[in-house]
Amino acid sequence: MDSLISSLSEGRGVYVMYFPTSFRIHAVVVNPFRNKELSPSFLEKQYRDACQALGSLHENITFLVDYHTSIDAGSKHVQRMLLEYRQQHPGPVIGVIECPKLQALKSAVRALDDFPCVTIPCNARDNNYQALGWQATAGRTSMQRCAASTQWFNERISLARYAHVPLGNFELDWLLFTADVFFSRALRDQQQVLWISDDGIPDLGGTYEGDTCFADEVIQPALTYPGAYRRVAVELKIHHLAVNSLLKSSQVDEMEGGPIGSFANDMPAGPNGTETEFDDATLCLPAFQVLKQLIQRCISDAVSSGNVFADAILQHLYRWLCSPRSKLHDPALHHLLHNVMKKVFALMLAEFRKLGANVIFANFSKIIIDTGKVDLLSARAYCDSLLKTLQTRDIFEWVELEPLHYWHSLLFMDQYNYGGIQAKMQNATSEGSSDGDNDIDIVSSWNIAEYLPKATQDHFVLIVSEFLYVPWKYMKEQVALRSTTRDETSCTPSITIMAAENLEVQVIGYLRDQISNYFADKLLRIVSDILHHFKGKGKSESVELTNREPDPHTHKGDAALEFIKHICAVLALDQNVQHDILRMRKNLLKLVRVKEFAPEAQFQDPCASFTLPNVICSYCNDCRDLDLCRDSTLQGQEWRCAVPQCGQPYHREQMENALLQVVRQRERLYHLQDLVCLRCRQVKAAHLSEQCSCGGAFRCKEESSQFLSKMRVFLNVAVSQKFELLQDVVQWILEVR
């Protein structure tokens, strides 16, 4: 075996050849200039450090460095060395190549034609050289890659043995490839047709007439219960929902009283209802069963035998099913599993509620529940008990729920508009918590605030944070006070319940006082300041202060009015004090001379948005629906995975293409939509008639203005992300010149 690591950038580059059998590493550096920074001793040190980091043995390696001024000369040198190696070692040899442009490398170094080659996935950052000191960086990186290559190769051999696939056949994405191979074998064993194709649509013979783009139909369900949650809430991450749903689909059948195929009929016929071929669900049932058996075998391999490859396949199951690049990708199969996942998801939420938890928010990745507990220790104990109980349910056997955050207090409008008092992580795990101010973070994640001018934003965040903190602090003090009192009097449990209720009443009363006095005064002053500050500016200047382009329906330019609407919409999330907030709002609106029930006084979320479903990170396998205009982690130029320890950039062209397919699908469906009678609501059947038989006129099910305003969202995304093709396409649809 020999390893060849190569990275090139603008006429500069490094080729590193690692010959384990010869105990030799040879570096060829291409540098148009005179400075030579790499030496054998430098490389040796880097290699030793890399081996220590990996925990592998450090052999006695000879290091050699050669310099050339052009890529061609460097390539020739590599060519010559490989030929020499070939002559000295005529036995079997395999090449392990890590290179960004494999074809270009093979063209330049023809000696590689004599070697069977396998490819290590390449990190794009290896090719980004800084202007100065790049040689040391490239040297260190290449030594790390050399040290890792042996381990990588051995892992690949183990995978080849497990999967019974020749070593050289694995593609860059070995997971998709291996899953396809396993599925193919299982289908063949069951005498089923293999629908292998390379464009994401099953090859079932003949030309496929329909467009099977499910992008708009497999949005994850997202349940949102806006409100103010003044007791401890816990945020749970959901793992392995896809695997669990697949394995437990039979139980779901029994509980629902029907076969899996009938799920499609449960779906309400939305705008895409007429387009979906419900027979797809029934037709792919045999394949679904085969898939289920396959996953059961992977579970056995992973759990009983501890096989890491089987475990990885399970981790990436959903990614494989979603990926149109999989050879056996079938949108109907994906759609079917998605329906089962929705069923299991609904059952899980029902179970949570049965166990006394109050759901604040839930989607396929995350659940936030209100524990109903006042202090953190009780909440944590309750949460542990809840998860243990859920784990005993057979239908959730493989689902794993991981607590991520505990919130002392949470003001929740939706997934992208919330604020809360979050307990710090070490506090959540330590036994003796003190619940002091040092142990909390006040989190503000308000997308709607982005549409206020900067100065107003600061006021907004401050008021909301105080609205969270003030009652929580008061409650903490009251609890401490009562704890002291209780120690002295030794009260009975029944009195404790009454005391808890009394405490809540007391906190609400306190908050109402604060609203009438502190908050009302402060907000009146803030609004006056805003009015004064913006009086001297024209409307255009106010609009310029907005960070992003809002929905066209939003009344622009009036900063004070927008501030009032935003802040009162958030504070009114607390049902207990809603009446007081509305009264305060009326007073604030008087200040800007707007009537309470005027249309411009109604709050509307300023951000029209689109959610791109099933975006899967290629690195950490996280699968989520991306809300492209509201998700704060997506703002800015590059879209990255939001998992904290990952941050891998999403593939730009894949993202643009996914959006393009949604646009094309919606455009097509617009032209296929039914017409509806205005009077009798019947769908128009005849083609040539201009009136309904009842005499009514017809209208489109989806008006063109609705359709075009949705398209404007895509145009905004395309412009901000510089998706040029998407921009061309949507501009044509919107007839923008």
Place this chain on the structure above:
Amino acid sequence: EAAAFLARFPDAEDDALDLLLDELDKEPLQSSILDRDAVRRVVALLVEADEAVDAASPAATSARSALRVVDSFVVPRFHYDPIKKVFYEHTSRLAIHGEAGDKAALYRDRYQVLLQRLARDIYFSKPAFDTVMTEDDNCEITSIQSLIGCTGRRWIMGVISQLEERQFYLEDLTGAVPIDLSNAKITSGFFVENTVIVAEGELLSNGIFQVNTCGFPPLEDREASLSMLMGLDFFGGGVIPTEETVRLSTLEKKAMNDMFVILSDVWLDNYETMEKLGVVLDGYDSLEAVPSLFVLMGNFCSRPCNLAFNSFEELRLQFGKLGEMIAARSRLKEHSRFLFIPGPDDAGPSKALPRCALPKYLTEELQKHIPNAIFVSNPCRVKFYTQEIVFFRQDLLYRMRRSCLIPPTTEETSDPFEHLVATITHQSHLCPLPLTVQPIIWSYDHCLRLYPTPHTIVLGDKSDQKAFKYTGITCFNPGSFANDSTFAAYRPCTKEVELSALES
């Protein structure tokens, strides 16, 4: 529109703009807003004048002035007024995403065009003198609403539609009647939903119209249509006065050296296809007279634009390489024009017809090498002197065969392509398929019309290469270049088609 007009005068843009504004002042506007239609009319007039001047110059045989390419989205729309029995132009804005009335108008306009044509046919005219014709020869069309209470044999004309599951109806402007086609004798063509048929039969007591014979509305000669239209511009390339027509026709017949080369399925991402294209270009570059026009139709990628396709940047670079390849053949670059028509699976906003030109993002690199390359919609129209040629790239034959309700008759021909030609010419429509099979932009259905009948129709299809002359109309399919190495060369002076292929 104005920018495109100004681009024709790179050295005198200010003068051209002044001229444009002067002409606009003379234009009677409906409102104070200057809309696209007014600008388009003025630009068309000025372009017409400019080309007349060019034609009168000693370089009258120049292909540049003889050739005019019309994008679908600038073809004027005409409605038929059955009361006055004339066509009038649609003058308001045509939205790409129309309202409910636009969808109904799509069907009604198609029906009206064919009905007014049928009314002039000798067999279906009202008898002027009852005594002259016998009962059996009377083929007057009965409206469907009037069928109620009628007995005996009747002729009706309507659109085939499926208003109920597995029950077909004929619809006309007045109503709909269920039909029984099981024993019908048919003429050539594919009888699919959404085609307009003339049916002879009888209304049974159960309310079903039993069809004995049916066929498509008879064709009308191009000259007859033109004389009736009296100068309306249905084709979109502007109207030529009669005396000018004679002159241009003479020039057209003398244009012996003009040739159009048409290739379909030019896969830029396929190495073999590009090699073959190089051979073709070399071959024509070495001719004494190079072709006037190369028409390259999509698909330009071997894989369809769907969720699994993620290489638009690569495709953009491949268009750039194509530009390099053409530019390397200097005689073609200097003297030939290159026309690019998107295919059904190319990237773009929609699959609905008509399709707009390829996105600018994909074609920018090519235009750096070939600045005068023309990117147009699918379908598109080309006017060469007086000759009208329609180019349409769609895998139509397969869908027609899959969608037809009755197996085609084999009496006149068993060739599927000839049935396809009969269908679209008699229907005067390039794509008379149900909207669910092929969506159509409601307000732009007129762009797919073939009325009056053009001289030549090019149907780019992935099926076999084929040429067919049908009642004076030249129709051909150049075949799939990527799959079969086939292409076509067309000589407009004689209307002859050479079906060509590379040795493989």
